[in-house]
Amino acid sequence: MAPKTSRRIRRGLAVLLPLLAGVLVLAVLVAQRPEPQRSPATEDVRNVSVIEAPASAWRPRATGFGEARPARTWRAVGEVSGRIVERNEQVETGAILTAGTTLFRIDRRDYELAVAEAEAALAVRRAQLEELDTRRDNVEQSLAIERRRLEVAARELERQQRLLDQESVSQADVDRQQREYLQQRQAVQDLENTLAQIPAERRRIEAERQSAGARLEQARRDLPRTTIDAPFDLRVSEAETETGQYVRTGETLLRADGVGATEVEAEVPLSRFRAILTSDLHRDRRDPAGLDRLLNRMGLSAEVRLRTTGGDEAMARWQARVDRISDAIDPRTRTVGVVVVVERPYADARPPEKPPLVKGMYVEVGLCAPPREPAVVLPRTALHGERVYVVDADDRLAIREPTLRFRGSDFVVIAGGIEPGERVVLSDPVPAIAGMKLAPEDAPDARARLIDSARGVRDCP
Known part of the structure; x- marks a missing residue:
């Protein structure tokens, strides 16, 4: 029994002793562990790009698209x-x-013959008029002679009557003188009738002469029409x-x-077009005649631009003038047609770098209004929905919802809610939490580009 008990004790010690040694080592290590270092609490800081909101003059503008077409066509x-x-x-x-x-x-040749024929007909009528004038002169002279002979015959008849009363001549002599008087009177009457017919004949010949003259003029007008x-x-x-x-x-x-001028009817969204109008221009809206004056008072300038597919830079630009506004608004697209004219669209063309503005070319039309009074302007990238992020005096994020006066393609005009000189965030911190700490970095180049864009240095002629 004793040997068996001894073996059990040795086995138990073989297991227990290593376990006790491990516990002892672990206790020593824990006792010698250094105290944990306590670090002070820190706040995350976001780096953001900012600009100082400038108060700058600005030009309202609108953009439309349309096809180029010749201002004049000819058939x-x-x-x-x-x-x-x-x-x-x-x-x-x-x-x-x-x-x-x-x-x-x-x-x-047919028209040359028509001219010759009309000239000949006109010459015939002129000759007939000359002949008629000669005949009239002859008749007038003959009538004068015959009237004098009639006077002589009348006096002779009276004398014969007196002699008959004195029974110095016979009745036969008186009758013979009576016949001579009547014959002379008939001759005078015939000449007077002939002379009375001459004015009517002259009017007929004059009408024929005018007709011949009209045919000659028509023939002469047709002759140059043979050359186009x-x-x-x-x-x-x-x-x-x-x-x-x-x-x-x-x-x-x-x-x-x-090729002297090309026009483009640009379809401009109605809201954009209204944005480039000043409030005083609306007073003429009830006067149809005032629409013509409206264009002059708007003072719009225009530029036609050709852009390549997927390109931001215009391939070619042409200065244009606003000529007229279409008579109706497209009910489907809610756009108004603004017709601009480009003079000399083929001038300075250098295909393929700068093609001419030809028919059927789909182009962009930029309309610019005159400069407006200075206002706070911001780039479109500073607008996050309807909100603007501002860096306050403690470099913390403030979220504003300003009132917009004008919304352009790359800038917006602030009517209220942002003051000049405030630091506006251009980047997009995600998530944007009001009061979060920011590390603002100025972007002077972005501010200069913004001012140039608002003033229309690049897009407005």
């Missing part, structure tokens, strides 16, 4: 009929021709008439567009 119509005997070799679709260039010639010239600088859009083709009066020979 060459045959004013006379005939066969085309000449076609300018430059008359091809897309060709640009200067004013005065001969485009077509129609056979003019370009009335102004133009670009051919359609030309199908060929040499040898017979054309009739009123038939279209060519279609062309003027």
Whole structure:
């Protein structure tokens, strides 16, 4: 029994002793552990980019889009009929021709003959009038002679009557003298009738002469119409008439567009268009005649821009003038059409870097109103929904909801809620918690760009 008990004790000690040693080591390590260091509480600080809100002059502006179209179009119509005997070799679709260039010639021989025939008819009527004048003079002279002979015959008849009363002549002599008197009176009457018919005949010949003169004038007017010239600088859009083709009066020979000016009807959102108006302009809204004066009083300037797909920078720019406003508002898009005109759209063209403003080109139109009084302006990036983040005097975040006066594409004008000189946050701290600590960093370049944008240095002519 004793040996067995001894073995159990040794086994228990073999397990217990290492366990006790481990506990002892752990207790020593815990007792020697240094006290934990207590760090003071810290606050997170966000780095943000800020600018001092400037009070700057600003220009309201609006942007619209539309297709370019020629301000003038022309259709060459045959004013006379005939066969085309000449076609300018430059008359091809897309060709640009200067004013005065001969485009077509129609056979003019028929019209030259018409001129000669009308001139001959007019010469005949003139000769007839001269002949009539001569005949009238002859009749007047003959009538004067015959009237004197009638007076002689009348006196002789009276003398014969007295002699008959004195029984110095016979009744036969008196009757014979009576017949001579009546014959002479008939001769005078015939000449008077002939002379009375001359004015009517003159009026007939004068009418025929005027008719011949009208035919001559028409023939002379038709003669130059056989030549068709370009009335102004133009670009051919359609030309199908060929040499040898017979054309009739009123038939279209060519279609062309003027290159002197191009217009664009830009569709501008109604809200944007109203934003560039001043309040005093609304007084003319009930006066239709006042609409014409409205454009002049608005003082709008315009620029047409061609942008490449996905590009921010305009590929080409053209100065334009606002010409008129469309007569109605598009009920579907709620836009108003503003027509601007670009003079000399082909000037300074350098394809492909700067193409000309041609028909069908889809372009952007920027409208700028005159400068307004200085106001607080902010970049659009400073607007977070309807809120603006401001850094207060303790460099902590303050959240404002200012009143907006104008909302542009890259800047906004503040009507109230932000004072000039306040530090406005440009970046977007997430999450934005009022009172959070900020580390503001000035962005002077952003402030300079903002002022230039508000003044329209780049976008307004």
